[in-house]
Amino acid sequence: MAISLEDEYKQAQENPRKRRRFLRKVDLAEARSYVRRVRYCPENVLSYLGDKRINFVMTTDQNLFGIIRPTITIYPIAFSPGAHPRLDDFLSTLIDHEGYHARLEYEGDPTTLLTGAIGNNWEEELKVHDYQLRQMDKRNCSDLHRKLTETNREIYNQLLSPRETPEVCLS
Numbered sequence: 224m225a226i227s228l229e230d231e232y233k234q235a236q237e238n239p240r241k242r243r244r245f246l247r248k249v250d251l252a253e254a255r256s257y258v259r260r261v262r263y264c265p266e267n268v269l270s271y272l273g274d275k276r277i278n279f280v281m282t283t284d285q286n287l288f289g290i291i292r293p294t295i296t297i298y299p300i301a302f303s304p305g306a307h308p309r310l311d312d313f314l315s316t317l318i319d320h321e322g323y324h325a326r327l328e329y330e331g332d333p334t335t336l337l338t339g340a341i342g343n344n345w346e347e348e349l350k351v352h353d354y355q356l357r358q359m360d361k362r363n364c365s366d367l368h369r370k371l372t373e374t375n376r377e378i379y380n381q382l383l384s385p386r387e388t389p390e391v392c393l394s
C-alpha cells in the first residue's frame with residue numbers, strides 16, 4: 224500500500240535522512256512553473272533581521288531578471304513541530320510563501336526589482352505574507368502556523384514603517 228504524503232512528512236520530521244525523498248514527492252502545484260528546484264540544506268542558518276536574530280525555515284534565491292527560475296532552500300528547522308506541525312503548514316510556507324517569492328522574482332515584479340535593488344525585500348515579504356494568509360483557508364493549517372505567519376508579517380510591517388518616537392516637550 225502506498226504511504227500517504229502526510230505519513231511521509233511525519234517520517235521526514237522524525238528522521239532527517241528521509242527529508243530529501245519527501246521533498247521529491249511534493250507537488251509544487253501552481254508554483255511549479257516558477258521554481259527551478261527545491262534543495263535541502265542539512266544545517267540551519269542563523270541570520271539577522273534588523274537587530275533580531277532569526278532562523279530562516281526556507282529561503283528563495285533572488286533572480287532579478289527572470290532568466291533562471293529561482294531555487295528554494297529548505298532548512299532542518301522547517302521540519303520541526305514548532306514551525307510546521309502539519310504537512311499543510313509545511314506546504315503553506317513552501318508553495319504559498321516561497322513559491323510566491325519565486326513567482327515575483329521570476330516575473331520581475333516591480334516591488335521585487337525596487338526593494339531588491341536597495342538591499343532589502345521587506346515590501347515583497349509583506350506582499351508574500353498577505354498572499355500566504357489568503358491561501359490558508361484552502362489548507363488544513365494549524366493555529367500555531369497561522370499565528371506564526373501573522374507575527375512574522377507584523378515584524379516585516381514594523382521594519383518597513385518603524386513607529387516614530389513621539390516628540391516630547393519639556394520645560
Ligand SMILES: [Zn+2]
Nearest residue numbers: 320324348351
Ligand atoms: Zn519570505
